[in-house]
Amino acid sequence: MNLKEVLRNTIKEAVKSTYEVELPEVEFQPTRKDFEGDITVVVFPMLRYVKGNPVQIGQQIGTYLEKTVDAVSSFNVVKGFLNIVIDDSFYLDFFNGIKDRADYGYVTNASSEAILVEYSSPNTNKPLHLGHIRNILLGYSVAEILKASGKKVYKTQIVNDRGIHICKSMLAWQRFAPIGNDDKRETPNTTLNPHLTKGDKFVGYYYVQYNKEYKRQLKKISENAQIEFKELVEEAKISGKWDFINHENPNLLRLQKAFQSAMTEYLSVELDMNPSELKTKDNYISDFTLTENSKQDQEILELKSRFRGISKKFNFIEGNIKNLSNKEEKKIIQICLKHIEQVVEIFESAKEMLRKWEAGNTEVVALWKKMNQWVYDGFDVTYNNLGVDFDKLYYESDTYLLGKDVVADGLEKGIFYKKDDGSVWIDLTDEGLDEKIVLRSDGTAVYMTQDIGTAIQRAKDYTDIGGMVYTVGNEQDYHFKVLFLILKKLGFSWADSLYHLSYGMVDLPSGKMKSREGTVVDADDLMEDMTTTAANISEELGKLEGYSETEKLGLYQMIGLGALKYYILKVDPKKRILFNPEESVDFQGNTGPFIQYTYARIQSILRKAEAGEQEFDIESLKSLRLHEKEKELIKQLQLFPETIQLAAENYSPALLANYTYDLVKEFNSFYQQVSILGELNQDKKVLRVQLSKKVGEVVQSAFKLLGIEVPDRM
């Protein structure tokens, strides 16, 4: 039984004996620094059950505790706060009990039910960036924390290896990759571009090439269309016939069609009508037939003119969408872009390639395998540098067809329903959500179908699964709400323990990161920058004499990564992070390197301490007073196990990061105010050495859960 429980029971006893009432709960808090004491009991909540003066009640309880509980040495009451002073011997006993436990804080007997933690889950058409880094660090850390809290954990990801995105890279490579002396197109191994030898960078480069070509074609269509339009006008002037609405110019037709469908989409969203409904309004196509008396017709007219006005701004030149301040303009231009994409040749070709892939075309599949493998080789390097791993990988190409049977099954059970066009939906309006599609009318799977299938597959693969954690950005909150509800309705036992580890976006000062617009912070580059910064600072301080160059490099990486990881993990997951690459991550104050530094300091002391300084005589120490800083340190150490549990319950590495910072801050204060090796009393000296050692161990344990290593020197 820990001290809090003893106190709680005794306080209830005290109240019962003096006031004859049963207290349901006792509220504790750490005593504030400006009052004497270690633990404070708040008397106010008791007033609901005990009538009287809070100060008097506090006095009575305090007296009772002082008499009954050995660990309580004295107390004082300020207003409604009963401050209890705990005897030094209690802290000494406590420390003596944990000092040799290497796994202090961890719960080691794993529960029988396992939790599966999914994180990273990238697309395979481009390299990892800062956004992925947050995802990966969070997922990895939460997995480690859950493990330490006594859960069995499987780490996994689902690799998004199929779809139009990878086909775009494949197509661009086929078209644009230079051919070498061996008569073959360049590969990451043969490329002459030093930036592309890493496979994911290589494939990402061709994704960019695709987009360049796409924009080129778009621009050309636009220019041609303008010329052709002028020609039509000239012709009309001569012939006098202005009805070229019905011309047959293919370029113009394609564009018109695209804008027309863009407008339809815009109107249907704005008016909350579905497109077919909109089309049945016979007045939809031409303004002339609108009645103008109907309110809705007027609204349509207004929206149409707004759409036309804004879509004129669409100039096809390198998307500056993000610079548009007007929300509506941005929306309309985006819809236009989406529809116009459909009429560009290279997009058609990419879609064709995807069709071939789905049909199992051997050539396409071989290319797909080859390019994905390049990406995986590249990802492995990044994962390795980040120091994270996975127990099992799932590939979307294996799982995207899963789930259809489940949908069919659910349809039979009446959980889903079929619309006239054959698409399958679930009605979640009772839960306050909308209707959601789970199968397209052509019978193909949507994202949701696949996620249902994958979840079930995982539960089959790991029969001991009791829950799953999905590390995915908060932009998908709605998706997971729906997914979990569906799985619950399907009646799976583990469906109650699904958790969406939803985190805020990483924003740059310039706004959101967009890979298509090239405003991303590359993961590899970032790690390298951090290492360089660490190296510069280290060299300036020059404390590493005797280290070889490789040792130094390893240390710089450790510190640079420590800075980056801590910087990201110390923030509450659900909050967004503003990352300013210009100002780079700090190495002082509440940072990873500061904590690593303290660890190195401790190791330095331990190296200097003599071999015999392992055991102290606890009884003789009890006759001496603990230094205030020693006591504070022990108190902070005491919190470690519950902090791990709290971090696990909340899926929040930030709680652990902040705990570690507090511990280390307390230690540095102790270190600078109290002499450790210079202490004359042998027992005290050993106690301080042991205390330092334990702090070092806890720092190391805590940082391990954050995926951060600690150095012996720095």
Add this chain to the structure above:
RNA sequence: GGUGGCAUAGCUCAGCUGGAUAGAGCACCUGCCUUCUAAGCAGGCGGUCCUAGGUUCGAAUCCUAGUGCCAUCACCA
């Protein structure tokens, strides 16, 4: 427009289930390396906890309304 999230010092963030005078770091100012690593320590400056109501012994924390920012509401993934 509907739904969800966020809003705390100039900046970046803590603040556990409501508790004492709201805390750190960075930046700025003042001290401290002849003794265990100064990536440190000690101190100073800095607050309308977005706004307005409410709940109660007590609200940064809970409730309601409003404001601002972000996300989401596709037979996209």
